[in-house]
Amino acid sequence: MxxxxxxxxxxxxxxxxxxxRSNKFRERILSVTELQIYGTxxxxxxxxxxxxxxxxxxxxSKARGTGIGKECGFLDIEILSESNGRPVLYFKKDLVNGFVSITHTRTVAAAQVILVES
Ligand SMILES: CC(C)(COP(=O)(O)OP(=O)(O)OC[C@H]1O[C@@H](n2cnc3c(N)ncnc32)[C@H](O)[C@@H]1OP(=O)(O)O)[C@@H](O)C(=O)NCCC(=O)NCCS
Incomplete structure (x- = not known):
């Protein structure tokens, strides 16, 4: 469900x-592993x-209903890719029961998340 x-x-x-402008923005958004991937x-x-x-x-954060804040910070969330490119979500290091899809065009990036009951 x-x-x-x-x-x-x-x-x-x-x-x-x-x-x-600086490294600060990406360091606020990306986990250590994501930063390493970004660097490649x-x-x-x-x-x-x-x-x-x-x-x-x-x-x-919207799927959880909290938005980004104390309860759910950017660095609490990690999105890693499987070897075939499929993205997988982790929250506070735990695998999330749900799905994420990411897309980019020349001008925008967009993502959708669906959480399912464990
Ligand atoms: C909800 C959030 C994740 C994104 O909001 P946003 O980027 O300002 O605005 P968006 O247009 O993407 O989304 C707005 C919609 O999110 C929805 N929304 C707001 N709070 C929500 C919540 N707690 N749960 C689910 N959806 C929520 C609302 O429907 C809102 O539209 P509405 O006001 O017309 O009803 C918000 O928590 C946020 O902006 N956090 C701060 C992020 C931050 O630090 N950014 C730094 C950029 S430098």
Whole structure:
């Protein structure tokens, strides 16, 4: 049974602007492992990756019904990819019972999260 759904869309230009200013923005959004993956990417792919993770984390917080805040911070959420590219969600290190999907176009990244009852 579905427990929650969340959706988020972000503009790549906004994320690129925040990311170019300093390391601070990405360090606030990405876990250590995600930062390592980000570091292996080049140019525009970095922006897509950061924007996609940002959107997925906001979507997850909406699916939980908390939004981003004390209870559910960006760094509490991790989205790792399986070897075939499929993204998988972790919250406070635990595998989440649910699904996440991420997409990018030339201008935006978007993500949808569906949580199911354990
Ligand atoms: C809900 C959240 C995750 C995203 O909100 P946002 O990006 O400002 O706005 P969005 O347009 O993506 O989403 C707004 C919608 O989220 C929904 N929403 C708000 N609180 C919610 C909650 N607790 N649970 C589920 N959905 C929620 C509402 O439907 C809202 O639309 P409405 O006001 O018209 O009803 C919010 O917790 C947030 O912005 N947190 C701060 C994130 C932050 O620190 N960003 C830093 C950027 S530098």
């Amino acid at each position: 579905i427990q929650g759904i969340g959706l988020d869309v972000v503009e790549l230009e906004r994320i690129a602007h925040l990311d170019q 990417l080049s140019g525009h792919r970095k922006t897509e990756y950061l924007a996609g993770r940002f959107a997925a984390k906001e979507a997850f």
